[in-house]
Amino acid sequence: MFATATIALLVIMCLALVRAFRGPKIFDRILAVNMFGTKTVLLIAVYGFLTGRPEFLDLGIFYALINFVGVIAALKFIERLEFYDEREER
Amino acid sequence: MELLVNISLLFMLSLTVIAVVRLKSLFAIVMLFGIYSLLSAMIFIALDAVDVAFTEAAVGAGISTVLMLATLVTTGRWEKKSSRSSFLPLLIVSITGAALVWGTLDMPEYGNPDNPAHHHVADRYIEQSPEEIGIPNMVTSVLASYRGFDTLGEVIVVFTALIGVLSLLQVRTPPSVAETPLRNENRKLSRPYPVLQVVALVMMPFIILFALYVQFHGDFGPGGGFQAGVIFAVAFILYTLTYGLDDALALTPVSVLKALAAGGVLIYGGTGVVSMLLGGNFLDYNVLSSNPVSGQHIGIIVIELGVGITVASVLICAFYAFMTRALPDQGQKG
Known part of the structure; x- marks a missing residue:
């Protein structure tokens, strides 16, 4: 069961990675990074149970925290960048 | 299963690096560096180096992303076009990379428990530190x-x-x-x-x-x-x-x-x-x-x-x- 969950998470991480690479809008990328971070937290948890050592779960809390603050910072600073320009993110 | 996780994480890591090189938007690059740090932290966890994973997530994905974003606000978010030819830098980088790969051929076999790196001081730490220092986290x-x-x-x-x-x-x-x-x-x-x-x-x-x-x-x-x-x-x-x-x-x-x-x-x-x-x-x-x-x-x-x-x-x-x-x-x- 944990193996299936791991594979599913890895597939979702790949999909989020594709969205982060392709963009095209800045918000697509922020959302992709946010989702990637969430999946990393889940992968830490699942991987801990998969390898039989779930004592590192508290690292997951920290990843979730970093992810939350990082996204707030990205959105905060984006206000200051003129992001309504017509150029595509490439 | 662990091999599969390791391979897919390293695969995603190299894809991220290629994307960072190809992108022109500095904001997107900072975002991808965040992903890069999360991936490498996950690899550290897979390698059982949890303390390093902790630090990598904190500094790489957290603090440096925030500081880089703050820098972007003052510098603008588009990479300047370089007018010079990139042939000479590419040549130098290729030669250096080839030399480094050549250098790894002399290194001891990867993952062998008898490698010198595992026996220089590590034996003493593992055997003596429970008596000498007595805390569980070595x-x-x-x-x-x-x-x-x-x-x-x-x-x-x-x-x-x-x-x-x-x-x-x-x-x-x-x-x-x-x-x-x-x-x-x-x-x-x-x-x-x-x-x-x-x-x-x-x-x-x-x-x-x-x-x-x-x-x-x-x-x-x-x-x-x-x-x-x-x-x-x-x-x-x-x-x-x-x-x-x-x-x-x-x-x-x-x-x-x-x-x-x-x-x-x-x-x-x-x-x-x-x-x-x-x-x-x-x-x-x-x-x-x-x-x-x-x-x-x-x-x-x-x-x-x-x-x-x-x-x-x-x-x-x-x-x-x-x-x-x-x-x-x-x-x-x-």
Whole structure:
């Protein structure tokens, strides 16, 4: 069961990675990074149970925290960048 | 299964690097570096290096993303087009890369347990540290006691980095008391993010509690002064992002932060001097108590506290310096 969950998470991480690479809008990328971070937290948890050592779960809390603050910072600073320009993110 | 996880993580890591090289938008590159750090931290977890994973996530995905974003606000977010040909740099990089790959051919077989790297000092640490130091997390024993002198150097490097940042970027002085009523009036008129502010306020005590847990649980599990300092700083970064720089500067004045940054180094170095005065070597904690093992425990707790104080105050102070440049007119905006 944990193996299936791991594979599913890895597939979702790949999909989020594709969205982060392709963009095209800045918000697509922020959302992709946010989702990637969430999946990393889940992968830490699942991987801990998969390898039989779930004592590192508290690292997951920290990843979730970093992810939350990082996204707030990205959105905060984006206000200051003129992001309504017509150029595509490439 | 673990092999599959390792291979897919490394595959995603290399894809991210290729994308970083090809992209022109600096903002997208900073975002991808965040992903890169999360991936490498996950690889460290898969390799059982949880302390390193902790630090990589804290510094790579957390702090440096925030600082890079703050830098982008002042530099603009598009890469300048280079007019020079990229042939010569490509040639040099290819030759260097080929030489490095050639150099790895002489290295001992990957993953062989008899490699010299696993038997230089590691045997002694693994066999002796339970009796000599007696704490379950061997990484902390090595970092804080066997290699205490190196770690003192690292803390001094962090402190020097703050001196460098502050001599290049100045932290804005907070508005004087005379202006305060007007400013509060302004803020009442346009409270920018009430939901975020409430969420940040509710979360801050828990973040600080978690930082203290990581600080003092470092003897037993992954964690320690460096990680705890970063988590502590993240709480104040969250406060600054939601409430604005002026409120944050009123909460933690820069003069206090500077004193704390120096004080942490002083605690660390002072422990070494105290152990010398008690008749031991510099940073030899055995003499701190009548029982050598409990002396080691006292020494490790004290120097980890020094590390945590320095790292937290250096990061908060450096973040304020970057924010002063990135959001200069926030006081007027509200």
